[in-house]
Amino acid sequence: MSxxxxxxxxxxxxxxxxxxPYAELGMKPDEYERVRAxxxxxxxxSELAIYSVMWSEHCSYKSSKVHLRQFAAKAPVSAALLVGxxxxxxxxxxxxxxxxxxxxxxxxxxxxxEPHQGAATGVGGIVRxxxxxxxxxxxxxxxxxxxxxxxxDTRRVLSGVVGGISHYGNCxxxxxxxxxxxxxxxxxxxxxxxxxxxxxxxxxQIKLATAPGPGNRVVLFGARTGADGIGGASVLASATxxxxxHTKRPAVQVGDPFMEKLLIECCLELFExxxxxxxxxxxxxxxxxxxxxxxAKGTGGMAVDLDLVPLRDPTLRPEEILMSExxxxxxxxxxxxxxxxxxxxxxxxxVPATVIxxxxxxxxxxxxxxxxxxxDIPPGTAADEGPVYERPYHEPAGQHALNVAxxxxxxxxxxxxxxxxxxxxxxxxxxxxxxxYDRYVRGNTVLAQPADAGMIRISEVMPGxxxxxxxxxxxxxxxxxxxxxxxxxxxxxxxxxxYRNVAATGARPLAVTNCLNxxxxxxxxxxxxxxxxxxxxADACRTLGVPVTGGNVSFYNQTGVNAINPTPVVGxxxxxxxxxxxxxxxxxxxxxxxxxxxxxxxxxxGSEYAHVVHQRLAGLPPRxxxxxxxxxxSVLVSAAADGLLEGxxxxxxxxxxxxxxxxxxxxxxxxxxxxxxxDAFVDLFSESAARVLVAVRPEAFGALAELCARHEVPCYGLxxxxxxxxxxxxxxxxxxxxxxxxxxxxxxxxxG
Amino acid sequence: MRVxxxxxxxxxxxxxxxxxxxxxxxxxxxxxxxxxxxxxxDAVFLPGGFSYGDYLRCGAISRFAPIMDELIPAAxxxxxxxxxxxxxxxxxxxxxxxxxxxxxxxxxxVCRDQRVRVENAGTAWTSAFTKGQxxxxxxxxxxxxxxxxxxxxxxxxxxxxVVFRYAGGNPNGSMNDIAGIxxxxxxxxxxxxxxxxxxxxxxxxxxxxxxxxxxSILAKLVTA
Numbered sequence: 001m002s003x004x005x006x007x008x009x010x011x012x013x014x015x016x017x018x019x020x021p022y023a024e025l026g027m028k029p030d031e032y033e034r035v036r037a038x039x040x041x042x043x044x045x046s047e048l049a050i051y052s053v054m055w056s057e058h059c060s061y062k063s064s065k066v067h068l069r070q071f072a073a074k075a076p077v078s079a080a081l082l083v084g085x086x087x088x089x090x091x092x093x094x095x096x097x098x099x100x101x102x103x104x105x106x107x108x109x110x111x112x113x114e115p116h117q118g119a120a121t122g123v124g125g126i127v128r129x130x131x132x133x134x135x136x137x138x139x140x141x142x143x144x145x146x147x148x149x150x151x152x153d154t155r156r157v158l159s160g161v162v163g164g165i166s167h168y169g170n171c172x173x174x175x176x177x178x179x180x181x182x183x184x185x186x187x188x189x190x191x192x193x194x195x196x197x198x199x200x201x202x203x204x205q206i207k208l209a210t211a212p213g214p215g216n217r218v219v220l221f222g223a224r225t226g227a228d229g230i231g232g233a234s235v236l237a238s239a240t241x242x243x244x245x246h247t248k249r250p251a252v253q254v255g256d257p258f259m260e261k262l263l264i265e266c267c268l269e270l271f272e273x274x275x276x277x278x279x280x281x282x283x284x285x286x287x288x289x290x291x292x293x294x295x296a297k298g299t300g301g302m303a304v305d306l307d308l309v310p311l312r313d314p315t316l317r318p319e320e321i322l323m324s325e326x327x328x329x330x331x332x333x334x335x336x337x338x339x340x341x342x343x344x345x346x347x348x349x350x351v352p353a354t355v356i357x358x359x360x361x362x363x364x365x366x367x368x369x370x371x372x373x374x375x376d377i378p379p380g381t382a383a384d385e386g387p388v389y390e391r392p393y394h395e396p397a398g399q400h401a402l403n404v405a406x407x408x409x410x411x412x413x414x415x416x417x418x419x420x421x422x423x424x425x426x427x428x429x430x431x432x433x434x435x436x437y438d439r440y441v442r443g444n445t446v447l448a449q450p451a452d453a454g455m456i457r458i459s460e461v462m463p464g465x466x467x468x469x470x471x472x473x474x475x476x477x478x479x480x481x482x483x484x485x486x487x488x489x490x491x492x493x494x495x496x497x498x499y500r501n502v503a504a505t506g507a508r509p510l511a512v513t514n515c516l517n518x519x520x521x522x523x524x525x526x527x528x529x530x531x532x533x534x535x536x537x538a539d540a541c542r543t544l545g546v547p548v549t550g551g552n553v554s555f556y557n558q559t560g561v562n563a564i565n566p567t568p569v570v571g572x573x574x575x576x577x578x579x580x581x582x583x584x585x586x587x588x589x590x591x592x593x594x595x596x597x598x599x600x601x602x603x604x605x606g607s608e609y610a611h612v613v614h615q616r617l618a619g620l621p622p623r624x625x626x627x628x629x630x631x632x633x634s635v636l637v638s639a640a641a642d643g644l645l646e647g648x649x650x651x652x653x654x655x656x657x658x659x660x661x662x663x664x665x666x667x668x669x670x671x672x673x674x675x676x677x678x679d680a681f682v683d684l685f686s687e688s689a690a691r692v693l694v695a696v697r698p699e700a701f702g703a704l705a706e707l708c709a710r711h712e713v714p715c716y717g718l719x720x721x722x723x724x725x726x727x728x729x730x731x732x733x734x735x736x737x738x739x740x741x742x743x744x745x746x747x748x749x750x751x752g
Numbered sequence: 753m754r755v756x757x758x759x760x761x762x763x764x765x766x767x768x769x770x771x772x773x774x775x776x777x778x779x780x781x782x783x784x785x786x787x788x789x790x791x792x793x794d795a796v797f798l799p800g801g802f803s804y805g806d807y808l809r810c811g812a813i814s815r816f817a818p819i820m821d822e823l824i825p826a827a828x829x830x831x832x833x834x835x836x837x838x839x840x841x842x843x844x845x846x847x848x849x850x851x852x853x854x855x856x857x858x859x860x861x862v863c864r865d866q867r868v869r870v871e872n873a874g875t876a877w878t879s880a881f882t883k884g885q886x887x888x889x890x891x892x893x894x895x896x897x898x899x900x901x902x903x904x905x906x907x908x909x910x911x912x913x914v915v916f917r918y919a920g921g922n923p924n925g926s927m928n929d930i931a932g933i934x935x936x937x938x939x940x941x942x943x944x945x946x947x948x949x950x951x952x953x954x955x956x957x958x959x960x961x962x963x964x965x966x967x968s969i970l971a972k973l974v975t976a
Contacts, residue, residue, distance in 0.1 A: 163860075166894075167861075170861060171762070171805065172764075173764030173801065256805070257802070258761070258762050258802060258805025258806075258807070261762055261764075261802070350761060435860075435862055435863050436860050436861045436863070437861075438861075439863060440768075440863070440890050440892060440949045440955075440956055441764050441768070442764075442765075442768060443768035443771055443948070443952075443955055443956060444955060445955055446955055457954065460767075579954060
């Protein structure tokens with residue numbers, strides 16, 4: 001290929017009417033006209049590459065932005081919030097000079113196309129987001145949703161996804177401390193892979209994606225750039241350069257966790273030696289995104305020699321380099337006198353690093369290729385000033401009919417019903433999945449799956465740090481069936497459950513991240529679900545006093561006209577002042593009193609009972625009661641600090657019946673309980689919110705009851721732990737062996 | 753007492769190994785793969801991880817690291833060495849121990865708390881246990897299936913060099929349920945389970961059995 005084919009800025013001036021394949025890059029005619037107006041000429045093919053990816057739904061949030069603003073507008077006042085939305089990840093003050101940063105992000109579409117690499121690179125991407133805040137990544141979690149468990153394609157997708165997370169995450173040395181695995185027919189062609197990472201840093205160490213200081217160098221480091229995930233850019237390359245070898249590019253990225261591990265250790269040493277002015281990871285939109293965002297948030301200009309980018313495939317064209325989503329790459333802004341020290345550290349970790357440009361005060365992002373200018377744009381127009389759509393939305397036509405309550409027939413046999421639910425794929429043990437993840441590495445895991453929330457001790461995470469007894473807790477939750485029935489309440493119930501799960505370990509909930517998985521925003525009914533979910537989540541965050549620090553939106557999770565159930569997944573981070581006082585999962589000893597905190601109403605809309613036994617989704621989800629959730633969390637946090645509780649388990653899917661079974665199985669300790677109400681079926685299987693099961697030493701029961709009274713939390717003594725059966729007086733008795741077999745055999749039988 | 757902990761590119765459990773050494777009352781000395789220097793340590797811990805990404809074969813590249821040029825002759829001369837997980841794989845690749853670790857029988861990575869039977873309480877790293885004692889240690893590996901030629905197995909079994917055997921189920925298809933072995937002198941021990949993840953009440957497996965490894969080596973070094 002010779003230089004005469006290069007689409008330079010000069011050539012764009014000279015050939016103003018040359019047609020560019022903007023539509024094939026997903027750009028609308030009016031968006032293309034806007035680019036022409038910004039530049040005062042037609043874009044070069046490289047500029048078009050940048051604008052098309054930066055203005056994509058994925059990068060620009062053009063359909064969701066108008067709604068997401070509520071998270072900031074309604075944010076509760078929180079002294080803990082150090083960095084809010086808009087950066088790579090939010091940062092929260094967790095005390096003793098420490099800060100935590102966390103975020104959840106989707107990798108749904110790649111994980112359907114190529115489950116192993118799609119899921120693996122999802123982990124890699126979120127870990128780099130956390131690193132780019134200046135933090136050491138300390139744990140990951142995954143929230144996964146698949147089609148029906150018995151579907152042949154679920155076997156392909158689930159095995160690949162779990163294998164990919166296992167391979168990449170284990171090799172990185174990050175403990176996997178929890179998450180979700182959910183099956184529902186609506187996810188068959190659209191699995192959800194939402195990966196969360198949490199990192200830790202000193203409060204004074206926060207790094208931002210910014211490129212200030214003219215003359216500072218721009219360094220690209222990590223893996224070489226290849227043809228991964230280019231997809232659309234090949235259209236440009238082939239259209240402009242008539243080279244057929246560029247028309248077949250892989251659409252999915254391939255990960256190298258070993259390089260990512262080196263990159264982590266390398267970055268941490270760079271941060272420790274204070275050699276970085278600004279930093280950004282290269283994820284979606286690769287070099288395009290990193291250069292435009294760094295430049296836009298810094299002094300405003302940047303000059304880049306694009307031909308200096310180290311390539312894995314030397315035939316790559318500039319448009320492809322700009323759009324490549326090759327993994328394990330970072331971009332740093334470094335003061336000139338620090339460049340040698342920066343390079344030394346990269347060499348020590350065998351991480352390739354190249355100075356590809358420098359910060360300028362020109363207000364322009366200028367890129368050259370063999371000395372010729374191929375990009376000359378105001379970076380903010382690509383990074384921040386993308387199109388914003390107020391998509392039309394309205395309530396789905398069938399919503400009212402869907403919300404009509406149905407009286408489901410009651411089961412004759414409560415014992416058989418409990419076992420049927422406990423062995424159903426959504427409630428069965430997820431050991432088949434979680435045993436493929438390393439939950440121990442780095443030696444700071446205090447709680448992991450199947451605990452309600454994962455917990456990490458922070459004192460030993462980084463050498464030379466301020467001593468602290470603190471720990472952080474994390475939980476993710478979501479329920480697409482609840483959200484389908486009522487997206488406003490569904491989002492609030494997801495938050496309520498994650499918040500409750502964190503509190504159930506004794507940690508105080510502090511902040512929220514979210515991954516909003518929906519169908520097409522161009523469908524007004526889907527857009528209504530989205531608008532309602534965001535409104536619900538923002539309102540609930542305000543009431544619970546936990547700000548949203550960041551997150552991710554995934555649209556277009558639909559096949560044809562069939563969208564997934566709206567699935568807002570919510571992650572909550574909490575802090576516990578003394579990790580040694582964490583509440584352990586389930587019944588931890590014999591002779592403890594079993595106590596139910598919270599009230600139970602007859603609520604079966606969207607429940608596991610309705611799903612498993614009747615395959616019915618109708619009515620309304622359980623009533624949201626944020627005041628009760630808040631009071632319950634206060635009781636749990638106080639009781640943990642006072643050492644009153646020997647065990648806990650939150651009530652959610654499957655209600656009290658499943659909570660009792662899981663609490664017994666946690667340590668193999670049975671129990672004998674009497675139901676608190678008059679209706680055994682409702683007591684056992686209703687999914688009312690704001691409830692937790694706790695185990696307390698008999699002599700501490702009085703103190704717990706008093707604490708509950710003070711916070712107006714209903715408190716019911718149900719019975720005692722002990723024995724080798726789950727006994728519900730006058731209702732059922734199930735030996736633990738039978739419970740365990742039922743709970744544990746389902747996934748291995750399906751997935752091998 | 754100074755116990756070296758080697759970090760290769762991709763080593764993951766080095767911090768955990770160093771913590772376990774410190775908890776036992778010894779000094780943990782970081783050793784870097786690219787250095788030709790054992791820093792005068794009294795014993796060496798090769799921790800787990802995915803050194804060099806497990807590319808080629810687990811441990812196959814690490815075996816050629818500069819630090820191994822020092823470690824291999826020192827170990828042959830009696831320097832006590834413990835290799836866990838990837839460290840065990842490296843010891844086999846370096847021919848300090850016989851046999852090889854291959855892909856788990858079930859083809860999946862397995863992380864679980866595993867019962868292990870101590871078969872030889874006479875090595876430098878197991879004297880704090882008793883023969884036949886069952887201990888609980890976490891395993892976490894995808895390539896932990898121990899294999900060796902029949903004559904090697906025969907020699908290991910006959911000379912008491914099988915140090916640990918899986919109990920209550922073989923998690924990876926290892927021959928003869930072998931979880932760990934030693935050299936003839938009993939100074940070099942390799943095993944797939946992770947003693948460094950069973951030394952604290954708060955974290956790791958619900959067991960403190962890993963402490964025995966460090967108590968054993970400290971006792972040996974004190975009396976040496």
